[in-house]
Amino acid sequence: MKRYLFVLRKPPHSGAQVQEMLDIILTTAAFDQHVSILLLDDGVFQLKNGQKPELSGMKDTAAIFKALEIYDVNDIYTEVESLQERGLKPGDLCLSVQEFYRKDIAGLMKRFDVVFAG
Amino acid sequence: MKFAIQVNASPYQSNAGYTAYQFINAALAAGHEVFRVFFYQDGIYHAFKYATPPNDELQFTAQWSELARQHQIDLVVCISAAQRRGLLCSDEAKRQGKQDNDLADGFRISGLGQLVEATLEADRFIVFG
Numbered sequence: 001m002k003r004y005l006f007v008l009r010k011p012p013h014s015g016a017q018v019q020e021m022l023d024i025i026l027t028t029a030a031f032d033q034h035v036s037i038l039l040l041d042d043g044v045f046q047l048k049n050g051q052k053p054e055l056s057g058m059k060d061t062a063a064i065f066k067a068l069e070i071y072d073v074n075d076i077y078t079e080v081e082s083l084q085e086r087g088l089k090p091g092d093l094c095l096s097v098q099e100f101y102r103k104d105i106a107g108l109m110k111r112f113d114v115v116f117a118g
Numbered sequence: 119m120k121f122a123i124q125v126n127a128s129p130y131q132s133n134a135g136y137t138a139y140q141f142i143n144a145a146l147a148a149g150h151e152v153f154r155v156f157f158y159q160d161g162i163y164h165a166f167k168y169a170t171p172p173n174d175e176l177q178f179t180a181q182w183s184e185l186a187r188q189h190q191i192d193l194v195v196c197i198s199a200a201q202r203r204g205l206l207c208s209d210e211a212k213r214q215g216k217q218d219n220d221l222a223d224g225f226r227i228s229g230l231g232q233l234v235e236a237t238l239e240a241d242r243f244i245v246f247g
Contacts, residue, residue, distance in 0.1 A: 016202065023230060024230060024234075028237075031234045033238075114243055116243070
């Protein structure tokens with residue numbers, strides 16, 4: 001078993017990008033690996049409350065994040081500065097996240113065997 | 119060292135695919151092993167058999183086919199990413215009631231499980247694009 005950290009930095013609804021990354025995350029979890037997610041930069045918008053993607057013909061990817069706990073994906077991390085720079089608070093997100101300061105992100109990444117850029 | 123590689127960008131979207139190609143050649147030349155190259159998202163555009171760039175430009179698809187032939191490297195194209203973008207091998211086209219045969223020599227089509235397996239097998243996993 002390996003420990004995977006998926007680092008998501010793109011905003012939701014950037015084409016099929018997010019959906020295709022979530023497919024990798026779900027497949028990795030289905031292989032019984034230890035899966036965690038880190039949302040950085042515009043990636044923090046992935047979990048923003050009140051998205052209406054169907055108006056733009058996009059899939060509701062936030063709903064897929066909410067289903068991750070079924071796959072034992074419970075550790076979702078984010079960066080304090082990424083939220084602050086975008087005027088977001090943890091309460092604006094649809095899942096509870098663990099916040100890390102930017103200076104501690106490298107240390108967080110060291111805990112994992114595979115850091116998966118997405 | 120054993121490497122697994124993922125390519126996410128199309129040949130004309132960025133040079134990430136070509137950088138991956140150069141990295142693989144350098145790794146092989148240094149005596150490393152490349153366990154698998156997995157083409158995902160717009161990276162699947164590297165596997166289109168009928169891509170026909172002008173003669174004075176890089177022949178991306180032909181380069182990958184040649185790499186697979188020379189070094190027996192496993193080039194895997196994700197089936198769901200490929201189908202979304204209209205890349206079908208002849209078997210899959212038949213199953214879907216369509217006529218098509220787009221997959222270039224040296225590539226094979228398979229699922230995301232092959233990517234996870236590659237990340238488990240490899241000592242290092244690198245994403246390009």
